[in-house]
Amino acid sequence: MITIKNEAQIEGMRKAGKLLYEVLSTVRKAVVPGISTMELNDLAEKLIRDGGATPSFLGYEGYPASLCTSIDEVVVHGIPSEDTILQEGSLISMDCGLCLNGWQADSALTVGVGRISDRDRELIETTEACFFAGARQAVAGKRLGDIGSAVESLAHEHGFSVVRDLSGHGIGRDMHEDPYVYNFGFAGCGLPMRKGMTIAIEPMVCMGDWHVETDEEDGWCVRTRDGLKASHYEHTIAIFEDRLPEILTLPGFVWKEEE
């Protein structure tokens, strides 16, 4: 079901989004060669609880942690472990969700561990730019295909591919609400957006081919089939009629005029 939020409800989501922004901002600073992904998870969980919220991922369909830590060829849903130690030159995506006073926030970002290659840096920056290109389309009256098409074309311009098996989603009182928000599609096609919709847009962009496989052992970890690196970037946003969306998990963000 698609739920439309009023201003008071969006204010609830804004508070959740702000807390999640603070959590991820602190956790990203802790990324250094030698730290384990479990330490990052524990830090995220502590900050969520200190903020009066609960970690949304923990226990979600049996997921065992509060943070997803996805390294290099792992696209999403990497499970943190004491034995997974960050190595210089890797890419790590950190995806986190929390629930504050009944409202969900969901956000992910990818950073380099120490020094990374120029092409890896381009992968991270393009994934972020894909999010903003898609989010710029998120205005009442436009369609979901406008978002997907904007994300996909920018990734292709840089010679990257976009994962097709996973998508963004509506979000509100539940972490995953309707509709699916695909990272590909046709401009002018798909569901028209409405004022008060809140969605998570989350491009997953690959260095090589977009095909992915889920780890059979843990049932979560999603890897590129070709073993090449991938990057993930996600924010929860609120859609309006007369202006560009508000990025709830990036408080203070102001849209610039398009060049």
Ligand code: MF3
């Ligand atoms: N953040 C993911 C999403 O954007 C959900 C993570 S699945 C979980 O949809 F199991 F880790 F919670």
Ligand code: CO
């Ligand atoms: Co999400």
